[in-house]
Amino acid sequence: MRTTTARAHPNIALVKYWGKADEDLILPAAGSLSLTLDQFPTTTTVAPAPSAELDVLELDGRPADAGQTARISDFLDHVRTLAGRDERVIVRSRNSVPTGAGLASSASGFAALATAAAAAFDLDLSPRDLSRLARLGSGSACRSIAEGVAVWHAGDDASSFAEPVDAPDMRMIIVTVDRARKAVSSREAMRATAATSPFYSGWVSSTEDYLRQMLVACRAGDFTRIGEITESHALRMHGLIQSTVPPIRFLNPTSHAIFDAVAEAREQGIEAYSTADAGPNVAVIVRPSDAGALAGRLTAFGDVRVVGPGPGAHLCTEEGAAVPAAAVDAAAPVAVPASEPASEGGRA
Numbered sequence: 001m002r003t004t005t006a007r008a009h010p011n012i013a014l015v016k017y018w019g020k021a022d023e024d025l026i027l028p029a030a031g032s033l034s035l036t037l038d039q040f041p042t043t044t045t046v047a048p049a050p051s052a053e054l055d056v057l058e059l060d061g062r063p064a065d066a067g068q069t070a071r072i073s074d075f076l077d078h079v080r081t082l083a084g085r086d087e088r089v090i091v092r093s094r095n096s097v098p099t100g101a102g103l104a105s106s107a108s109g110f111a112a113l114a115t116a117a118a119a120a121f122d123l124d125l126s127p128r129d130l131s132r133l134a135r136l137g138s139g140s141a142c143r144s145i146a147e148g149v150a151v152w153h154a155g156d157d158a159s160s161f162a163e164p165v166d167a168p169d170m171r172m173i174i175v176t177v178d179r180a181r182k183a184v185s186s187r188e189a190m191r192a193t194a195a196t197s198p199f200y201s202g203w204v205s206s207t208e209d210y211l212r213q214m215l216v217a218c219r220a221g222d223f224t225r226i227g228e229i230t231e232s233h234a235l236r237m238h239g240l241i242q243s244t245v246p247p248i249r250f251l252n253p254t255s256h257a258i259f260d261a262v263a264e265a266r267e268q269g270i271e272a273y274s275t276a277d278a279g280p281n282v283a284v285i286v287r288p289s290d291a292g293a294l295a296g297r298l299t300a301f302g303d304v305r306v307v308g309p310g311p312g313a314h315l316c317t318e319e320g321a322a323v324p325a326a327a328v329d330a331a332a333p334v335a336v337p338a339s340e341p342a343s344e345g346g347r348a
């Protein structure tokens with residue numbers, strides 16, 4: 001075993017994942033597609049703790065609570081099983097995105113953890129197998145293994161992974177309207193939706209249909225169609241979530257006002273489309289040439305950050321230079337000091 005550090009970025013889905021076909025293997029009911037961002041990274045160090053009886057988890061410099069530690073430890077059990085080893089580890093993780101506020105910190109978190117832990121346990125996984133591993137921590141994390149726009153295939157354990165797809169260059173404007181932790185987690189909420197919404201089966205089939213259309217639009221470089229599907233699918237997801245019994249709502253009045261402002265900008269010739277994950281923050285896709293102008297307008301609603309397509313999860317070398325996880329030879333010297341690098345990217 002060795003000490004390793006990995007970094008991964010959040011992703012925002014343009015075709016959403018909401019509902020599982022298998023809770024244990026975290027297989028989605030339908031495929032999805034996302035943009036991995038170039039900001040808000042999570043940096044995670046995994047160090048051996050051979051004499052410890054339990055894994056130790058430190059999150060943003062503080063000991064994690066029992067629930068977080070149990071979830072990480074369960075995930076590390078998958079890595080230990082794959083590696084045929086049983087050592088406990090110390091995990092130190094630092095987020096530069098507000099944890100649990102609907103900006104996909106679980107995606108960057110489990111993608112960074114999967115990458116660091118696989119290397120720490122001397123597993124030499126292909127990008128596909130690393131994505132499958134990250135999926136077992138949090139479904140959306142499998143997409144943060146891949147760079148830029150990525151499709152996560154529905155399927156069985158072997159065939160459900162994410163991989164990059166060609167797409168036109170775009171920017172995303174993240175409008176943070178609230179940094180508080182969500183009242184209900186995505187995991188619990190999607191379980192409740194699947195169990196109680198009368199619209200759930202229609203949601204699954206319409207997601208499959210939209211994903212097919214989205215892949216065609218990405219291949220064709222058709223930004224307009226990508227945007228139309230993105231906004232329509234986000235609104236469908238939030239409609240579906242609100243149909244859960246008892247109802248769940250993630251969008252707040254400011255979120256809706258941002259959707260309206262973006263629609264108004266569109267009428268005035270700035271082509272942009274909104275989406276939102278399981279929280280009130282809104283992400284707006286826009287052509288690179290329009291990003292500055294639109295970002296200026298959206299500052300009225302919250303903290304605004306313009307982001308672009310980012311790298312897939314990767315190991316960090318001692319010097320801080322990054323190397324793609326899958327390109328690292330298991331024997332290469334990638335050990336880093338136990339103290340993690342400072343997190344990148346402050347907020348606008």
Ligand code: DP6
Pocket residue numbers: 012013015016017018026032104106107137138139140141186187277278
């Ligand atoms: C709304 O990946 O956090 O962001 O698999 O249970 O860990 P688990 O759920 P998670 O759900 C993400 C939901 C979403 C949509 C998406 O990212 O596709």
